[in-house]
Amino acid sequence: MIVTLTFSPTIELSMSTGSIRPDDKLRCTSPRYEPGGGGINVARVARELGENALAVFPEGGATGASLLALLEEMQLPVASVHVGGWTRECFNVIERDTSHQYRFILPGVAIDGEEQDALLDLLGRHLSSGGVLIASGSLPPGTPNAIIGRLSDLAKRKGARFLLDTSGPALLAAHGAYLVKPNERELEEVTGQPLHEVEDIVHAARRLVAAGVAGHILVSRGRKGALLVGAAAAFSFDPVAVDIRNAVGAGDSMMAGVAVGIARGLLIQECVRRGIAAGTAAVMTDGSVLARAEDVERLYANVPAAVSLPHSRKMAEAPMSLRPVLPRRDAQ
Template identity: 45%
Template sequence: MAIATLTLNPALDVTTCTEKVRDTHKLRCTAPRFDPGGGGINVARVIHTLGGEVTAIFPCGGPAGTMLETLLGEAGVPIAPVPVKAATRESFTVDEGGTGKQFRFVLPGAELTDDELGSLLDALKAHDFSHIVVSGSLPPGCDPAMIVRLGTLARDTGAKLVVDTSGPALAACEGAGVYLLKPSLREVKDLLGAPIEDEESELAAARTLRERGFGEVIVLSLAERGALLVAEGTELRMPAIEVDAKSAVGAGDSMVAAITLALSRGQSLDDALRYGIAAGAATLMTPATELARLPDVERLYAASSD
């Protein structure tokens, strides 16, 4: 069965490069690169690249929204855009050529009306999906209880809900019927309000999230140290794969994409986590907002399985 991704606050990602970022100066930049952005859209792009069946659902408005649709269409990603009154936001990434530093400017997006949010939920109900992936930030004014509504929808339609979000939306996952939750270590520290300083406290935090009902499966992203997975009867810690990193944009989304795809294919949690780490590493190898390439994912996954 197919996977749906829901991006409540999508973005048109604009990437450029300048020699040095200096205040008050006009900075001459390279020609911009445009990519579809937002957590769920990135997840859909990677699932499509990996050969999975996916539909990207997102609100779409204004010139940036039109370009977002066009870019996804050119990439062959199946989409179900929901027209909205507000313009889709843009996000900007500026690479500093002289130092290799990367500056990321993220605009907030616009509020969605209740009717527009309802239309997004209707789009999820229109087809049978095995998994629904909700990834990225909520738009301004969106009640975090939207996560609860999505949990109810997933239960009623027989889908498994996968969530990668932060802040109040992450807190709303408690008891919401989430199947798999993928927070970062920083997000868990903020959520639990407790220090997490070593592997023992990392494991304790992941167990706490599961026991409190944040998800049946907790995948704690540890950045350059890999990831930790906790589920009923399973606790896995896997190291990251060392690669020549060019950009971290979309690495977490790529991990979520590959894990979800593997699970939808009936693979084990062990294999799914390994696949996710390979996809995240493959995205690190690509510049700017480009995401994982299939040959890189397959090569890294095969090497990690030896």
């Protein structure tokens, strides 16, 4: 069973308007309403790929009720905690004159300490030995980063593997996760290290492993593929060249592919190949459509095998230097 946690679920409203100018009324087309938020997307794709998936998240207000209704329509299994604030809405607006896309991302609804505890209790009830817990997306304002460490501990107690896809200091708060997935920019941000070459990326990722953040760091690199870094080995994965339609959802689809591989007991390199197939399938689809199973299966056969990277001095040097960058475990 794959259980996902979304701290900041969303109702996504997508629409278009002729041209975006100040002061004028911007008359829009009728919006399309879709559920969104990292973990919810991961659960949708994991289910599309044939695994049992449950999406856990907080919801509140009339928008929370709408989110539940949208997910019920999709028949996605969910378990939610009802909270005091209103579930956020985000707006994707296409300017037809230029084809530019504007994405207005609102902050996630704040959840108080009791609501945070209720989410962890709920997860605890659904996690089981051999399962996978994936937390994906940003923390809402006011939620301490330390909650990520609590998730990691909870998964360990339940015998489940913890996968994390988030950014900033929250990413560093995952002590002992099975895998974290920053993209190149997010890794640069959290390590404060400019990443020019593959060696720099491996070195930066290895600092996270050495600091105990996770056993595996999966660095996704968009059209350049991905790198998987552990304590003793590093692998490079070439991309599959496809026609790009829309890059929205590549990261979430990748996480779903990896999680499905883990749930099926595949070797970690094979899990990453599944992740690449799913991430690539997402960029082939229009709009906010996520990866489709038939595309993932077809692409999987074409994802090149992992290439083991030779150990160079630059990759290995000074792993302890992450200390000043890492927040304390109990940091906010």
